[in-house]
Amino acid sequence: MINLTIDGKKYQAEEGQTILEVANRHGIFIPTLCVDEAVSAYGACRLCMVEIERKGRKKLVASCLYEVEEGLAVSTQNERIANIRKTVIELLLARCPQSEGVQAMAKKLGVTCSRFESEKPENLCTLCALCTRVCSEVVGKSAISLVSRGTSREVALPYYEDKTDCIACGSCAYICPTGAIKMEDGNGMRTITWPNCQVSFNLSAVPSAAPNGFPKNRSSIS
């Protein structure tokens, strides 16, 4: 067991837990927009920054990545942290003003509008990479990835059209917190629309399923 303090109160945690996990477990609010239990932490949104003190030295760290250690002192609130949260959420509001996820977080943080002008108001993607992480880490494919650098970065299939690896499972659409990925079924087709490309797949019922629910070939093996 590891002993630490968060905002002056004492807590215990297990080795390998992140500050964010410990805080969440005890109901301490730390905002996040790029975390999901299903996938590994990535540290992209920077909303979860907290200040730590170790051996008398203070430092700002991303709580979703920082693993707790004995004697750690964490503050989740101060002027610098408030400045980070306000700035990041305003930057994201300007990037995707219509994203409900971003709006909800802004509201939680007491931010109602952004000082920056929106250039592409229809954009919904915050580039949190949850979709690409779920595809590679959970589905075991790497059908989509983040391409390009800097502000031209976007989620896409390889070369914007190569769907070879995608199994149309929809995990990416399900995990996307902003609604930037859409999935629609109809007329025997499943259409997935990522922010910059779209692919349709034929939906076929599994014809080989036997009445007992096992695929035929499987039952024949056993």
Next chain:
Amino acid sequence: MINTAIKKFNSVAELEAKRQEILKDRNSQKTVIAICCGTGCQAYGAKKVADAFEEELSKAGLGDKVEVRTTGCHGFCERGPLVVIRPQNIFYQRLKISDIPEIIEKTIKNNEVIERLLYVDPMTKDKKVHEHDVPFYKKQMRLVFGNNGNIDPTSIDDYLAVGGYKSLAKAISGLKPEEIVEEVIKSGLRGRGGGGFPTGWKWKSCRDAHDPVKYVICNCDEGDPGAFMDRSLMEGNPHSVIEGMIIGAYAIGSHEAYIYIRDEYPMAVKHALLAIKQAEDYGLLGENILGSGFDLKIHINRGGGAFVCGESTALMASLEGKVGEPRAKYVHTSEKGLHDKPTTLNNVETWANIPLIIEKGADWFNKIGTEGSKGTKIFSLVGKVNNTGLIEVPMGITLREIVYDIGGGIPKGKKFKAIQTGGPSGGCLPESMLDLPVDFDELTKAGSMMGSGAMIVMDEDNCMVEIARYFLSFLEGESCGKCVPCREGVKRMRQILERITKGEGEEGDIELLEQLSQAIQDASLCALGGSAPNPVLSTIKYFRDEYEAHIRQKTCPAKECKALITYNIIDANCPGCGLCYKACPTGAIISQGKKMPVILDQSKCTKCGACFDACKLHAVEIR
């Protein structure tokens, strides 16, 4: 060129015997014509000059009496092609092929100096005969970089002749790995790649990490625009870097090393590959180095050339074949780096300092420099300064000495305005800071940084808001885009700066820039974002009045921001000579005939400045 009967040395004694043999063969009184064939001089045709020398010498029957040695960069690239004639150390610059017969006739045969090929000091108009008297070199202390001008980088024997691999021999035969680490700690050497982290401590934590597999990496990515010291060292003296790496690997307990070189540096790659091969052939690298039982393999890896790939975690990801993006390093890479194994990553120049420290000792090394920054540092000095190029100076030298004594001051009698240290994410320091000693901590305290060592001098014609905008737009383009504050924040800062330079700045913009800077510094994932606000914060700190003039008076004091200036004709000065009329590409100048001043049609003027540059009588003014 490589000897077929290569002898692999199985002991330090055998290596030393070889060195004596090389030295005996070399008559120190023999004339050597050292021709710089670094990338800069080659651009001026140095290779052809070297060939012409060979040809003319053999014509004159001097082929075996005089040695032509093609070397790496000497630093004073803008004066290339450069030649130094030894042992007298006669320095000729801007050579043409047609100069060569005369040099052979007069200088080589008759020891006569050819005046017109000498360097003229722009301050005193004196002609300088010897390399060591040229002001550009005079205040330098070229410990790491000096052999660049002495040796042929493709010849390991040249390196042995100047004492190369002596330190490796000393380390491997006489020192325990722990002693080497202690020596490097004691030397006070700090990393030359930017952050200035103490090298010895980095080595120690890697050595102490519990894992039998450890890696050593040399960072030769050098993404900073205008910086070329790592390239010049790798091209001009690759063995010094490799020797440092072997010593480091031995000290840390690593048997596998990588040199990560950016792909745009083909000569550096070529020379490094050749040097590795030569060192292996001599038994200085590979298995059972010098019979000590220590093995090391060095691989070369070519980087794709993204600025961010120089960042340590991004570089390691790239080495692993992944996308070169940084990740948080709350666990140091010295404990979990490449392939999650303990890894020591150092910069080219850092590695090249190691042989010196081992040879001469930590006490010798840390007598040079300041309390917190030991040794020398190589800088690339560019911009509005008379002498540009690579310089190596002791830490603690003042910016004024660099700009005026070595750099020769500001061209065209203009006024010095600022010096940007630390590359694109460094800061701009004003005239009042010129006496600041160059030192990791002093520069940081002043709002700038050491960075990789790029220095850009600016004069009165540079607008500091525009400069800040320029650097931010570079950084915006180089941001990998992973984290929000860097990707979105730097872009917003660039946009605000752009508005200000266009005369659309508003009250509150400076405060907004400051507040954004704070958040980006505090929250960015890697040091690219963390230091990106430096150019803005330092220019606000030292040149706030320029920001205010743009925002409140809608003027650009340096008269650089096109949207805020107009060109006008001063009638009293203009005799209608028509020079500007000819220069103007848009037909905005209207001639009224001889002896009548020209008229400038503002509606057609694109503010290119051609008229201003063309007018010899100062009849065009910028308002």
